[in-house]
Structures are given as C-alpha cells and as structure tokens.
Amino acid sequence: MIATLQERAAARSSNGHLQSNAVAPAIEVEELTRRFGSFVAVDHVSFTVPSGSIFGFLGPNGAGKTTALGMMLGLIPTSSGTARILGHDIHTNLPDALARTGAMVEKPALYPYMSGRDNLRLWAYLAGIDDPERVERALQEVDLTARADATFGSYSTGMKQRLGIATALLRDPDLVILDEPTNGLDPAGQREIRALIRRLAASGRTVVLSSHLLYEVQEVCTDVAIINHGKLITTGRMQDVLHTRDSIEIQVDRPLDAAPFIEHLSDVDQVHIVDDLLVVTVDTSFAGAINRKLIEAGFEVSGLRPRQRRLEDEFLALTGLPAQNGASDDTD
Amino acid sequence: MTPISRIFIGEIWKLLKRPMTWTLAIILVVLMVLIYGTLIGTILAPDGMGVDVEVDQSMGTSLEESLILPDGLYMGIGLVQLMVTALIIVLAAGMVGSDLSWGTIRTMLMMGAGRTPILIGKILALGVLGLAGLVIGMLLSIIGSLVTAVAVGEGIQFSSWATAGFVGEAGVLLFRSMIGIMVWATIAATITLMSRSLAAGLGASLALLFLGGQIGGLLGQLGNVGVWMGRALPNAGVDALNQLNAAIPPSYAAGDWAWILANIVGWLALLAIAAVVTFRRMDTLAAGS
Numbered sequence: 239m240i241a242t243l244q245e246r247a248a249a250r251s252s253n254g255h256l257q258s259n260a261v262a263p264a265i266e267v268e269e270l271t272r273r274f275g276s277f278v279a280v281d282h283v284s285f286t287v288p289s290g291s292i293f294g295f296l297g298p299n300g301a302g303k304t305t306a307l308g309m310m311l312g313l314i315p316t317s318s319g320t321a322r323i324l325g326h327d328i329h330t331n332l333p334d335a336l337a338r339t340g341a342m343v344e345k346p347a348l349y350p351y352m353s354g355r356d357n358l359r360l361w362a363y364l365a366g367i368d369d370p371e372r373v374e375r376a377l378q379e380v381d382l383t384a385r386a387d388a389t390f391g392s393y394s395t396g397m398k399q400r401l402g403i404a405t406a407l408l409r410d411p412d413l414v415i416l417d418e419p420t421n422g423l424d425p426a427g428q429r430e431i432r433a434l435i436r437r438l439a440a441s442g443r444t445v446v447l448s449s450h451l452l453y454e455v456q457e458v459c460t461d462v463a464i465i466n467h468g469k470l471i472t473t474g475r476m477q478d479v480l481h482t483r484d485s486i487e488i489q490v491d492r493p494l495d496a497a498p499f500i501e502h503l504s505d506v507d508q509v510h511i512v513d514d515l516l517v518v519t520v521d522t523s524f525a526g527a528i529n530r531k532l533i534e535a536g537f538e539v540s541g542l543r544p545r546q547r548r549l550e551d552e553f554l555a556l557t558g559l560p561a562q563n564g565a566s567d568d569t570d
Numbered sequence: 571m572t573p574i575s576r577i578f579i580g581e582i583w584k585l586l587k588r589p590m591t592w593t594l595a596i597i598l599v600v601l602m603v604l605i606y607g608t609l610i611g612t613i614l615a616p617d618g619m620g621v622d623v624e625v626d627q628s629m630g631t632s633l634e635e636s637l638i639l640p641d642g643l644y645m646g647i648g649l650v651q652l653m654v655t656a657l658i659i660v661l662a663a664g665m666v667g668s669d670l671s672w673g674t675i676r677t678m679l680m681m682g683a684g685r686t687p688i689l690i691g692k693i694l695a696l697g698v699l700g701l702a703g704l705v706i707g708m709l710l711s712i713i714g715s716l717v718t719a720v721a722v723g724e725g726i727q728f729s730s731w732a733t734a735g736f737v738g739e740a741g742v743l744l745f746r747s748m749i750g751i752m753v754w755a756t757i758a759a760t761i762t763l764m765s766r767s768l769a770a771g772l773g774a775s776l777a778l779l780f781l782g783g784q785i786g787g788l789l790g791q792l793g794n795v796g797v798w799m800g801r802a803l804p805n806a807g808v809d810a811l812n813q814l815n816a817a818i819p820p821s822y823a824a825g826d827w828a829w830i831l832a833n834i835v836g837w838l839a840l841l842a843i844a845a846v847v848t849f850r851r852m853d854t855l856a857a858g859s
Binding site for chain 2: 304305308311312313314315333336337339340341343344345347348349350351352356360361363364365366405409
C-alpha cells in the first residue's frame with residue numbers, strides 16, 4: 239500500500255528532500271517551446287505545478303499536452319525554454335529531475351512478451367531498486383497481483399493502463415505524471431483510476447493528470463492549466479478558474495425571444511442558450527431583478543437558479559471551441 | 571543515472587525472455603543439423619544417384635577431408651559465423667526496432683537510463699548472445715565432424731585434434747568471429763535506430779552481409795580506385811578478417827592490416843557517433859509511430 243503522508247514525510251526528512259520539496263513547486267515550466275519545422279506544437283508555455291496538488295493539464299486532442307510532458311521528461315528535445323522538476327533543471331540535471339518522478343506518457347510502454355511482474359522487475363532493476371517488495375507493492379496498488387504472471391500482451395486495455403501506472407509508482411515518486419490514464423477505459427475503469435489518483439495525492443504526492451476529459455479534470459484536480467493549439471490559455475486553482483464569472487440559469491417559455499430581451503438589460507454580460515435554458519453571465523445578485531423584468535415582459539419563468547460554473551463552460555469560453563467539440567460525452 | 575552494467579544485464583534478461591531469441595536459437599540448431607546431415611549424406615551417397623559420379627566423387631572426397639577434424643573446425647566456424655551473424659542482425663534490428671515501436675525506449679529513459687549507455691548496453695548484450703551462438707554452433711559443428719568421421723568409418727581419432735593447440739586455434743577463430751559479430755550487431759542496431767525502422771535496419775544490414783562482398787568484387791574490376799572503394803564498404807574490413815578463419819588463410823602485409831583496422835574502427839566510430847547524435851535529438855514519443 240502507499241505510505242501515508244506522515245510516513246513519507248518522516249522518510250524524507252532524513253535526507254532533506256522534504257523540506258526543499260515542500261516549499262518549492264513540484265514543476266516550474268518556463269517558456270517551453272517545441273517546433274517541428276514551421277509548426278509550433280508547444281508555444282512558450284509557462285506554468286507552475288504546486289507541490290501536493292492534483293494538477294490537471296487540460297486541452298483537446300492535439301493541443302500539445304503530450305509534447306509538453308515529453309519535453310519535461312526529457313523524451314523530446316526542447317526548441318527553447320526549460321522546466322524544473324522537483325527543483326532540478328531538465329537541461330542541466332535530468333537524472334535528478336527524474337529520480338523521484340514517475341510517469342506514464344501517451345500509453346503504457348511495456349514488453350508484451352513479458353509478464354506484468356517481470357516487466358516491473360525489469361524496470362525496478364533499471365531504476366536501481368533491488369527491493370522485490372517494491373514490485374509487489376506496486377502491483378497491489380493497482381490491483382494486478384492476481385494477473386501479475388500473465389503476459390502484458392494478453393492484458394485488457396484497463397489492465398495495461400494500470401500496469402503502466404504501477405511502473406510509474408515503482409520508484410515511490412514524489413511526483414507522478416499521468417498522460418490520459420483513462421484512455422480506452424470503461425466508466426468503471428475510469429472511476430478506479432480517478433480513485434487511485436486521489437489516493438496518490440492523499441499520500442503526499444503531487445499528481446499531474448493530462449487529459450482531454452473536462453469532467454475528469456474538474457472531478458479530480460485541485461489546479462489546472464488549459465492548453466490549446468500549443469499555447470497556454472489559463473492556469474490556476476480550479477476554484478479560481480471556475481469562478482471568474484458568475485452566471486444564472488433561467489428556464490423560460492420562449493428562450494429564443496427571451497435571450498435578446500435579457501441581453502439588453504444593464505449589467506448582463508452574455509446570454510447563451512444551453513439545452514433550452516438561458517445561461518446569463520451576470521452578478522447573481524441581479525437574479526431577482528431579471529426575473530421581475532421577464533415576468534413584466536410577459537415571459538413565463540418556471541425556474542431560475544445560480545449556475546455552478548463548470549470547467550467545460552470555462553474551457554469553451556477560453557478556447558472558443560464549439561460546444562459539441564469541446565464538451566466530452568464520456569461522462570460516467 | 572542507470573549504470574551500463576544494469577542496462578547490459580537488463581538487455582540480456584530481455585533477450586532471454588523474448589521468444590524471438592529462442593526461435594532464432596532453434597533455427598541455428600536446425601540449420602546446423604540440416605547442413606551437416608546433407609553434407610554427410612552427400613559423402614555417403616552411392617554412385618549413380620542422378621548426379622555426375624566423377625564430380626560427386628571428387629566433391630565427396632574433398633568434403634570428407636574438410637568435414638573431419640581437425641580441418642573440420644575451419645569449415646564449421648565458417649558456416650556458424652555466417653548463420654550467427656545473420657541471426658544477430660535479425661536480433662539487433664528486432665531489439666532496437668521493437669523498443670522504438672513499443673515505446674519501451676521512453677520507459678527506459680524515464681527510469682534513468684541514458685541514451686549512450688542504452689546503445690552500448692544493447693550492443694554488448696548482442697555480443698554476449700553472439701558469443702553464445704558461436705560456441706553452441708561450434709560445438710554442433712564439432713559433433714557434426716565427429717559424426718562424419720564415424721559415418722565414413724574413420725572413427726573418432728582424439729589424438730589428431732583433442733590437443734591444446736586445437737583448443738587454442740578454436741579460441742582464436744572464435745575471437746576473430748566475435749569481432750565480426752560485434753561489428754554487424756553495431757551496424758544493424760545503429761541503422762535501425764537512425765532510420766527508426768526495423769525493416770530498414772534489417773534490410774540494409776542483411777544486404778551488406780550477403781551482397782557486400784559481391785559489390786566489392788565488382789568495384790575491384792574498376793582498377794585501383796575500385797579496389798579502394800570496395801575496401802571502404804562497411805563489410806570489407808570484417809570480411810577480410812574472416813578470411814583468416816579459413817583452413818588456408820591469406821597472408822596480410824602491414825598495409826592490409828592498416829586498411830582493415832581503419833575500416834573496422836572507422837565504421838564503428840562513425841555509426842556509433844551518428845547513432846548517439848540521432849538518438850539525442852530523437853523525439854522518442856514519435857519514434858515508433
């Protein structure tokens with residue numbers, strides 16, 4: 239099982255890692271850029287991943303998430319910019335940057351002809367881990383002990399993802415980077431992975447979750463960076479990103495007529511129609527006044543409530559993507 | 571940073587776990603049995619089996635001499651070396667190519683293995699497997715020679731070959747063959763890495779192995795310039811070294827040794843540097859796509 243936060247803290251305090259890592263951000267990305275010819279896959283991206291956070295790295299497919307992670311992990315050369323992982327610069331000290339980092343990027347990359355256990359034993363050996371218990375603990379953590387002796391090639395997609403995560407956990411890392419870990423999983427499998435991510439964070443680790451699934455990031459993450467077309471759109475605490483603007487949701491009989499009417503009222507920023515509901519961007523203290531004006535104008539208002547900002551709304555607003563493309567339909 | 575020794579042992583472990591390695595080992599054994607079985611059958615074939623009797627007789631006599639020990643050692647190593655080299659090329663291209671296509675190369679990198687140590691570890695592991703293949707093949711060829719001796723009625727005359735000199739000569743033949751194996755493993759592994767393609771690494775290396783000699787010979791028809799062009803081919807130095815494994819080896823002058831050495835060292839250095847530079851610049855996430 240994963241060590242508790244206190245156990246990890248006690249273990250680290252002896253070598254001084256805890257003190258430095260507890261203060262410094264887990265990751266600092268500065269102007270990271272990757273060009274492929276004239277195409278700029280990642281364009282001067284900068285953000286900070288706070289220590290101990292579950293950090294969502296969100297963007298549509300092809301936004302540049304995996305390329306950015308690949309650069310941070312030394313898998314892809316950078317065109318310019320740099321990153322510091324756990325205080326170590328990736329250009330000058332990549333081995334130390336990776337020493338306490340576990341990652342699964344793009345897809346679980348393991349040997350199909352070897353068993354799950356043998357794969358982990360191999361990676362543990364390469365990572366300088368000679369304690370066989372570490373392999374068993376990693377298998378237990380992802381609930382694969384029962385199938386550990388089957389070949390990786392025979393695993394289901396979910397089992398492969400879990401073994402990939404177990405590989406990332408082998409070194410008992412302070413920082414875990416998971417790129418689209420729920421890809422190809424059924425809802426139950428996705429839930430398992432999200433629960434695992436929460437357990438990892440609860441044990442004191444920083445987790446970076448790269449995903450194109452908005453609800454997944456909103457459900458799990460404490461912090462977020464949104465990237466699109468290789469550029470960082472916004473970053474910050476999830477609650478700050480979600481509460482930048484208030485809005486209310488109005489159920490009204492003729493929404494197409496009501497929308498322009500409301501739009502002309504003072505203090506109203508924007509009006510959208512979502513699923514036959516009017517979504518009005520306005521200070522929620524004006525809700526009563528809007529209700530009154532609608533009734534006075536002859537509209538029949540059957541519902542009015544503050545709308546809980548969803549990351550999806552923010553994401554669509556920031557990226558300018560149409561709802562049908564930006565919103566995920568993979569809800570569980 | 572993962573030390574080379576761990577990468578080397580890890581590569582050996584992977585090779586031993588990989589079904590392809592054992593398939594190639596079985597192919598080696600089957601080929602040796604088939605070749606020696608065919609050769610012994612040829613020697614023992616009665617006259618007039620649809621083959622020109624005189625030619626058959628003369629071949630049979632010649633074969634008999636070259637198959638039975640101690641001369642059989644040279645024929646054996648010649649056969650074994652060619653087969654093991656081809657199999658190591660397949661293994662080298664497969665090893666590097668599948669690490670790129672499965673993405674396991676990036677898992678290695680994330681576990682702290684450096685690019686240059688990965689390349690060195692892989693080639694050393696291939697060398698060890700090549701040595702094992704050569705030893706197994708040589709033992710099979712010696713068994714084949716003994717079976718031949720028994721089959722033609724000469725019996726196993728230990729005194730004519732079971733000597734310290736024979737063992738020493740076998741060691742020298744193995745050592746020379748190992749140099750060739752390492753060169754070919756490097757060629758196949760580096761071409762696969764640089765081209766990011768198993769097919770390219772395999773195809774180019776096997777083409778050089780089987781056609782390099784002929785190309786060199788054709789170039790030699792062009793006179794001195796052609797001869798030197800032939801000597802510049804990647805296979806030329808190793809081929810020249812391998813000729814010393816024959817029962818009657820050529821005698822090389824200092825000038826010959828100079829170009830042989832320059833060819834082997836030059837190509838090894840060139841390929842290694844090019845591969846390391848390519849590897850360092852490689853987008854390992856896209857490498858296998």
